[in-house]
Amino acid sequence: MTIILTPYWSNGVQKLKLIEPPHVPKHGLVPPVLDRDVHAARCLAQLRSKDKGLEKYIYLSQLKHEDYAMFYRLCLQNMAEFTPIIYTPTVGDACVNFSEIYRRPEGLYVSIKDKGKIGSVIRNWPKIDEARISVVTDGSRILGLGDLGVNGMGISIGKLSLYVAGAGIRPESTIPICLDLGTNTQRYLDDPFYLGLRQIRVGDAEMTAFMDEFMEEMSKTFPKLMIQFEDFSTDNAFKYLERYRKKYPVFNDDIQGTGAVVLSGFLNAAKLSSAASGQPLSSHRILFFGAGSAGVGVASQLMSFFTLQGLTEDEARRRIYLVDSQGLVYDTRGPLAEHKKYFSRDDYQGPPMKDLLDIIAYVKPTALLGLSTISGAFNGDILDAMAAINPRPIIFPLSNPVKLSECSFADAVAHTQGRVLFASGSPFPEQQFQGKTLYPGQGNNMYIFPGLGLAAILGRVSEITDSMVEASSLGLANSLTNEERSLGLLYPRIERIREISAFIAKEVIRAAQKAGVDRSPDLRGMSDDELLRFINNKMWTP
Numbered sequence: 001m002t003i004i005l006t007p008y009w010s011n012g013v014q015k016l017k018l019i020e021p022p023h024v025p026k027h028g029l030v031p032p033v034l035d036r037d038v039h040a041a042r043c044l045a046q047l048r049s050k051d052k053g054l055e056k057y058i059y060l061s062q063l064k065h066e067d068y069a070m071f072y073r074l075c076l077q078n079m080a081e082f083t084p085i086i087y088t089p090t091v092g093d094a095c096v097n098f099s100e101i102y103r104r105p106e107g108l109y110v111s112i113k114d115k116g117k118i119g120s121v122i123r124n125w126p127k128i129d130e131a132r133i134s135v136v137t138d139g140s141r142i143l144g145l146g147d148l149g150v151n152g153m154g155i156s157i158g159k160l161s162l163y164v165a166g167a168g169i170r171p172e173s174t175i176p177i178c179l180d181l182g183t184n185t186q187r188y189l190d191d192p193f194y195l196g197l198r199q200i201r202v203g204d205a206e207m208t209a210f211m212d213e214f215m216e217e218m219s220k221t222f223p224k225l226m227i228q229f230e231d232f233s234t235d236n237a238f239k240y241l242e243r244y245r246k247k248y249p250v251f252n253d254d255i256q257g258t259g260a261v262v263l264s265g266f267l268n269a270a271k272l273s274s275a276a277s278g279q280p281l282s283s284h285r286i287l288f289f290g291a292g293s294a295g296v297g298v299a300s301q302l303m304s305f306f307t308l309q310g311l312t313e314d315e316a317r318r319r320i321y322l323v324d325s326q327g328l329v330y331d332t333r334g335p336l337a338e339h340k341k342y343f344s345r346d347d348y349q350g351p352p353m354k355d356l357l358d359i360i361a362y363v364k365p366t367a368l369l370g371l372s373t374i375s376g377a378f379n380g381d382i383l384d385a386m387a388a389i390n391p392r393p394i395i396f397p398l399s400n401p402v403k404l405s406e407c408s409f410a411d412a413v414a415h416t417q418g419r420v421l422f423a424s425g426s427p428f429p430e431q432q433f434q435g436k437t438l439y440p441g442q443g444n445n446m447y448i449f450p451g452l453g454l455a456a457i458l459g460r461v462s463e464i465t466d467s468m469v470e471a472s473s474l475g476l477a478n479s480l481t482n483e484e485r486s487l488g489l490l491y492p493r494i495e496r497i498r499e500i501s502a503f504i505a506k507e508v509i510r511a512a513q514k515a516g517v518d519r520s521p522d523l524r525g526m527s528d529d530e531l532l533r534f535i536n537n538k539m540w541t542p
């Protein structure tokens, strides 16, 4: 049963009534002929009649609220059509416009004004015992769209819809959370519709004291809960992951989820690229354009691509080059942000190398990965340069949403004569090239987090280790069917998300058992087949 909270107003303040819908509608209160399958077709037709992404998003939010089983049933049957609406890219529009399109409360808001009594606020959540997974954002860096304040609630809601659809987590086990610590976006501070506090973001010390209280109260109130941190600004994403990851079951989707999904696609791309060039897998050189939380998170995860080929940690680190807004990142350039230091080059002395074409000529990368949120940064010249030095260049423009992608799939195909090995963060349409259909990969963390979260819940893990994240990545890379491989796909078809999530969850539970962080001893004695069956049986189906 879903939780229906119906708003009403009392003395100018919005209050909520908890309503459990009746199981059997009384005679006469529904139309004489209302067939469920026909109604599914009707809902789909209503959705398709809308021509704007945001209108479709609003329709589906309404449907989820009124008939969540229908919403998830349609979602699972039409994954490729639904995910760009309820998730990247349209969820980005929904967040930017959240205060305008707001209709009814969903999720939990905890604000800096609640400091000192956060426990009493989160205990207002109506289904405390059922809670298993929460996505928490502070709205400070939503996708590549910047500081959206409490409008960031839309991303927590969207990610959790994919947990339900993609991994069969029960809807009532999910808690979308947005922390309101202010916003530095003046447009929102001036907007009469904005739903958050009218104040700029609090300072570091105040935020950390707030976060410590929040995490402590969350773990006391919800002892079985796993937390996914989402879209915190770069420094805070690293800071709070490190601060809490040994203490509570938490992971950061932008650092670890993105890292894992890109490693997975890279494993499959590198094999195809090496087959064409005749060069060993260990000789790939990866150039990162963008060195924020996602960029460095992905770079760290890609280290294991090289260590899996037998390189030492230091050798692996040297296969990776970072480019930030100042150009190539190297030791003698000047002071560097902490998270960039590990990959900073000691074999380049300067002068500063700013131009991406110059950097490509110097590094001769086999792979170019974009996490810059600079739309069009991989222009025709850049793509030509990559095509000139690689039989099958690996080009991953990973910035979200679509409008911030470093290049389109169509451009990448055209400038590499169809030789590109491509994955983007947001969806692009397939392309026809010389009578062949070429398919873009979508290297989005939506392939990883549902299975990883499901494993954390079923394994009742005390923490989420690096080895569990790596297992999710290898699990995804190994989940392609022969048919998918023969089409040159780097990722499996999204329609198989449940099967993929179950497979990933099995691999992650095994990694948790190896690391000794699982607290479900029953699962230890199961064979792989039994474990997979157990996972499938636990999934909720609409």
Ligand SMILES: O=C([O-])CC(=O)C(=O)O
Binding pocket: 087, 088, 142, 143, 144, 231, 253, 254, 399, 400, 425, 444, 445
């Ligand atoms: O939400 C997405 O599509 C991927 C993601 O985590 C981000 O871009 O921050």
Ligand SMILES: [Mg+2]
Binding pocket: 143, 230, 231, 253, 254
């Ligand atoms: Mg994110």
